[in-house]
Amino acid sequence: EDLGIHLPMICDRYELRDDVMPGAGRYRGGIGVVKAQRRSAIEGTQMVIRPFEAKTYGFAICRELPKEINAPYWAKAKCIGGWRIEFAFAKKQDTSNLITNILGLKKDDANISFEDETSGIERFVWFNKEQAHQMEAAIFVAPTPVEVSRSWAVDLLSTRHEDPQERFRIIASRPSQDVPDKGAIVCSCFFVGANEIADAVKAGNISVQAIGKCLNAGTNCGSCKSEISQIISENQAIAAE
Template sequence: PEPPMLRTEIHEGRPLRLNTGRIRDQWHTMTRTGTSARLGSHLPEPFVEVHPDDAARYGLADGSFARITTDHGQCTLKVVVTAKQQRGMLFAPIHWSQANASAARVGALVAPLTDPFSGQPEAKATPASIAPYNYVFRGFALSRKPLSLPDHAWWARAAIGGGLGYLIADNADLKDWSSWLRSVAGDELAEYSDFGDGVYRAASFADGAIETCLFLGPARDAGDWEVAKELFAVAALTDEQRRLLLSGKPVQGLASTGPIVCACFGVGRTTISETIAAGAGSAAEIGARLKAGTNCGSCIPELKRLIAQSGIGHKHGKLAEAS
């Protein structure tokens, strides 16, 4: 019998087109680039880009989750609402596999169509649908060794200094997570729990350093991933640092610099935004102050977007015209 015909046009059930490809810092399925903590610090979790008009139409919010479905599979990805994306199109990167994420095998969504001469797959226009997918809890785990997370969790793994980081979302009872951590953590375990407010933070220590830690809570209250990574890299924490780690409060001298934008010099988005607010109105000025964008240059487009979003560059342009 003839194989069933593949639907290649959008229709009511699949009103969008899924475009797939790579991102700046990763290559293929991250078998090599995924081992770099520096590269993994820029975009550490799988995502889907959606135009603001489509986000409004389908009830999606920036930073939330969505389930993307094609005739060939499903993925659950973090939502990035951006005018960079075309209306009617979705973009999702290909790099996350079953080894480094729970539900982000974007390649499995693509129609099995190939060019008859080159064999190149048609990975740019698969009909797709998208819908919100809600998680009650967000958070992360850091560990010196690979972790086997509960089956009910959404997770994405990234290399960090000294070990591995896992970004997590879930709807299960937090008490189940406490039991899970006790099964994988060392003997020296400190916990903070407020199950009524949906907050659980815990860390185990070995020779004064963090061995494993787990932070879970409502989306905005889980804890600071960037600051926790900084403390994870400390050889021996003081008693005060331990207390502040589990309190979720900022640790003196370890203010978060935000997600890394310039991988060459380790410059974070928060640091760049503060520099823009202080008057840096061009990528060249940011480079002069922070070095960001002065080596490989691959972060310059993002520097320009941050300037445009701030309005600083526009104001500088008006001043230049006036003078």
């Protein structure tokens, strides 16, 4: 950061580490950051960063990381059972090409698919040919940020999918009633989601300490306590209305 203030620097890579699973100990810890930057050859160069205006958004999960991801904007992260990928394009994409560019798979090989021309929402799921209960990959595409619970989607990679009806829930982008949606993960140490914390608040746990006793959230590294406090305040405000 200091070099960037005093010298014209170009950042080529800035991402979370993906060569190891997070936290080798009992609880999940930080996974670290990889940052590669170089000095601009032109002295006095002013770097201007403009917002990326996307027309196509997507989220994908896969058991094996593709050899190459071709998209103007993308980010990958290791997860239990495989990988998760966020991506976006500045223009509307041909679905077949998009799937090949992101996952290296063929659209026609998908076992289950959903395409809505009116909304522009598209979803595809691939299962293992030899072990039919094992999901290999899934991709969710939309003209706006994809509304899919990331924690629920990631769990799909380590879940057995033997019930045909449950398979179609993947395309519907919602978990079954007996598998509650955790929501965005707030406490990484104990894998506690925002929805779980909100439900605990509604049940009468209205302090960070109470949430800790109920869900263990915030009782290890403590870095999520401020976010837990915010969720408590938001839900109390909703209840007051």
